[in-house]
Amino acid sequence: MRNEGKYTASFDTLIEFVKTQKIPFIMKEGVLNDKQLEDGLNERKAMAIVNKARKTGNWAEAKAAGLENFKRDTMWVAIMDTIFPKGFDADSLRYVPFGNGAQFEMATKNSTTKSGAPIYLLEVKTPYDVYLNGLDQQEIANMKDLQIKLNKYPGLMVGSLETPNNNAGNWE
Known part of the structure; x- marks a missing residue:
């Protein structure tokens, strides 16, 4: 069953999404080393320690865990600037x-x-x-x-x- 209007609406929605929407991009600074991983530290636990230190101003636990330079930050970036090459015409997707x-x-x-x-x-x-x-x-x-x-x-x-x-x- 083919519905021409449905096809057009779907492409219009996709093209509008590509032109206007953003996706999360996680900026990572620092990595967990083998020892930290063996000790049971993972990204979630590391960020919990760092966030606690930021909130309280007490960096002792973060320093003891070797997380002084461990940062994660989510930035929202335009789909057009991230996935597609410069000059790409989103209207050509159809x-x-x-x-x-x-x-x-x-x-x-x-x-x-x-x-x-x-x-x-x-x-x-x-x-x-x-x-x-x-x-x-x-x-x-x-x-x-x-x-x-x-x-x-x-x-x-x-x-x-x-x-x-x-x-x-x-x-x-």
């Missing part, structure tokens, strides 16, 4: 590379499991004829035929609207 203007088909679906837990499904796909346009037509026909015989989508696909699969693709 288009198949070298597809002569063809767009990926994209849909999302919210559902629930039998136990009532929410599931969010995503499916993005494009047929081999679009994705591989200009390559050997016989090879493309062979690939399509194989996918059809295996009861799979004859193209490049990520995710599924029918089955939660952690957005696995069909390129395995």
Whole structure:
């Protein structure tokens, strides 16, 4: 069942997200050495000791644990500045590379499991004829035929609207 409006809305949402949202970036200064790790210290415990020292002004426990220069700080950075190269046009996400203007088909679906837990499904796909346009037509026909015989989508696909699969693709 194909709903063109649903595909457009999904891409518009994705593009707006990429353009405007931020993701956490943890700045790390200092590392735990083997001895600290063997003694049972981990990142969470180390930060608890450092935070306690900051709050109370008493650095004795932090110094004894070797955590004087141990810092963790979360900064929020723009997705566009972090994941994509400089000058990337987020509006191009909807288009198949070298597809002569063809767009990926994209849909999302919210559902629930039998136990009532929410599931969010995503499916993005494009047929081999679009994705591989200009390559050997016989090879493309062979690939399509194989996918059809295996009861799979004859193209490049990520995710599924029918089955939660952690957005696995069909390129395995």
